Amino acid sequence: MRAMSIRHRLLFWGVLVAVLTALIWAVVRFVSPAPPRSLVMSTGVSDGAYHHFGEHYKEILRANGIALELRTSSGGVENLQRLNDGQVQVGFVQGGTGLLALDYDALPSATPLRSLATVAYEPVWIFTHSLDLSKGLGALAGKRTAIGVPGSGNNKVALQLLSVYGVVAGGTQPTADGTTFIQDGGLAVVDMLARHQIDAAIIISAPQAPAVQKLLADSSMHLASLEHVQGLARRFPYFRPVVLKRGSVDPGRNLPPHDVDLLATTANLVVRDELHPALSYLLLEAAQQVHKLPTLINRPNDFPSPEGTDFPLSIEAERYFKNGRPFLQSYLPFWAANYVQRLLLLLVPLAAILVPLARVLPAMVSWRRQSKIYRRYGELKFLEADLASRQLDDQERRNARAQLDHIEKEIVQSKFPLDFSDKVYTLRQHVDYVRAQLARQSEGPG
Incomplete structure (x- = not known):
């Protein structure tokens, strides 16, 4: 799962860099080519x-x-x-x-x-x-x-x-x-x-x-x-x-x-x-x-x-x-003015892409992190409901313990910002709670 996440991240940045490179090339080649000498x-x-x-x-x-x-x-x-x-x-x-x-x-x-x-x-x-x-x-x-x-x-x-x-x-x-x-x-x-x-x-x-x-x-x-x-x-x-x-x-x-x-x-x-x-x-x-x-x-x-x-x-x-x-040629030498003008023409489309992206990307990252936690809560809820509805056999209990260990390990190894700390610790407490229920079931009725 972690290797898959890294590949997705690399793919995302690779596509973004490719798009920006193509855009810069198009601007330099067609919109604002350098003047001939x-x-x-x-x-x-x-x-x-x-x-x-x-x-x-x-x-x-x-x-x-x-x-x-x-x-x-x-x-x-x-x-x-x-x-x-x-x-x-x-x-x-x-x-x-x-x-x-x-x-x-x-x-x-x-x-x-x-x-x-x-x-x-x-x-x-x-x-x-x-x-x-x-x-x-x-x-x-x-x-x-x-x-x-x-x-x-x-x-x-x-x-x-x-x-x-x-x-x-x-x-x-x-x-x-x-x-x-x-x-x-x-x-x-x-x-x-x-x-x-x-x-x-x-x-x-x-x-x-x-x-x-x-x-x-x-x-x-x-x-x-x-x-x-x-x-x-x-x-x-x-x-x-x-x-x-x-x-x-x-x-x-x-x-x-x-x-x-x-x-x-x-x-x-x-x-x-x-x-x-x-x-x-x-x-x-x-x-x-x-x-x-x-x-x-x-x-x-x-x-x-x-x-x-x-x-x-x-x-x-x-x-x-x-x-x-032109304004720039009033204050700069010819080639300096042309360079600055072309640079501005490059920055405008870049800003048009990066500014909205800078606003959307944090929200997307936050949603992705929350969805990871919510998915684990969904697994816990399903497992807890299964424990409450019936008596699991030994193999099912072993599978349930392995599933709980996997959820906890993934949460521990995942990197979350500080503002997600309360959610992470709450999830780990719920994992311990379900693990305790599983242990009581394995001990049989008291």
């Missing part, structure tokens, strides 16, 4: 604003123990393709090329991509030597215009704007009127303009882009100010009018010499929806550090912003912009 980001051309931003993100993530791999691309369109294909987990996507820009009624389930924020204005910079484009881009007919590398958002939007004004070209070959589109971008375009190899360049990029910075600082370059920015912004909802103020580039040289009306898209920081939440928050923190500063176009803290995203805003981004950074 590496991440791949698709940026843009090596001398463009996207890659410039990516370098800053890389340093911030490295300081938090995450290795960020940057992959250059032709721009937002290629980044979008890589994100959709799962080749990268995060990338910059130009405004006007995402799901919501193309279909305002699209459901979040229609795409695996989510926006964390818009992070910058990307004006349409149109630089020429001396062409007057204030009335529109029709003046570029018959000219050589750089429109960005093939497959880029720059290329796509430039072609769209030119076509509105009836400026088209047959690929890279000039048309009958001499219109030629040069499919190149970045600093190469700056050099081509300086050498008069092209007449104009359409660059869609943040003001921080090295090519834009160089052209803005060159007083020989003319930056087009379009009269139709309001109308074009109505025609293409992903555009918004912005103004480059007079003297904002270089007050000493009065650059630009007048306010310049520009069209602008927004750059979206986009991730795949399966990205670990902790990394989403870390990217948002990096975006806050990289994009909060003012530029020639925006004021301090205009970015990052949850407004005007081209994809549904991620759950983490919604919480971030509503409540700020």
Whole structure:
């Protein structure tokens, strides 16, 4: 009986440990897995604003123990393709090329991509030597215009704007009127303009882009100010009018010499929806550090912003912009905060099991001990009733004595808490009482 009890006890604790182990594994594996230590980001051309931003993100993530791999691309369109294909987990996507820009009624389930924020204005910079484009881009007919590398958002939007004004070209070959589109971008375009190899360049990029910075600082370059920015912004909802103020580039040289009306898209920081939440928050923190500063176009803290995203805003981004950074990350380093958060997620289900168990288990143990005593009382009652109803023969009396000895031995060897002492001693007294009755019966009638 004692060996059986030990086996039952071991079985109980073994099952409990197995259940808890399975629960912890499920939480760690599915509910709160550790964030990966590496991440791949698709940026843009090596001398463009996207890659410039990516370098800053890389340093911030490295300081938090995450290795960020940057992959250059032709721009937002290629980044979008890589994100959709799962080749990268995060990338910059130009405004006007995402799901919501193309279909305002699209459901979040229609795409695996989510926006964390818009992070910058990307004006349409149109630089020429001396062409007057204030009335529109029709003046570029018959000219050589750089429109960005093939497959880029720059290329796509430039072609769209030119076509509105009836400026088209047959690929890279000039048309009958001499219109030629040069499919190149970045600093190469700056050099081509300086050498008069092209007449104009359409660059869609943040003001921080090295090519834009160089052209803005060159007083020989003319930056087009379009009269139709309001109308074009109505025609293409992903555009918004912005103004480059007079003297904002270089007050000493009065650059630009007048306010310049520009069209602008927004750059979206986009991730795949399966990205670990902790990394989403870390990217948002990096975006806050990289994009909060003012530029020639925006004021301090205009970015990052949850407004005007081209994809549904991620759950983490919604919480971030509503409540700020997660509580633990406000006081602990990234990995320490993540460890504590995961530990809390483990403790909650454990507490949900152990707290009720801690209440029920003592009652179960107490009931089991009482039932052991009550069973022995039942045996004694049956034996006492048998003694009172008839005269036992010698063999029956020997069996009765052995039964009484077994009951007493089991009670003595069993471990009971102090609050059971009175019950145990009372049971032993009853055993002695029945033993005395048995002895009187064996002596015969007096």
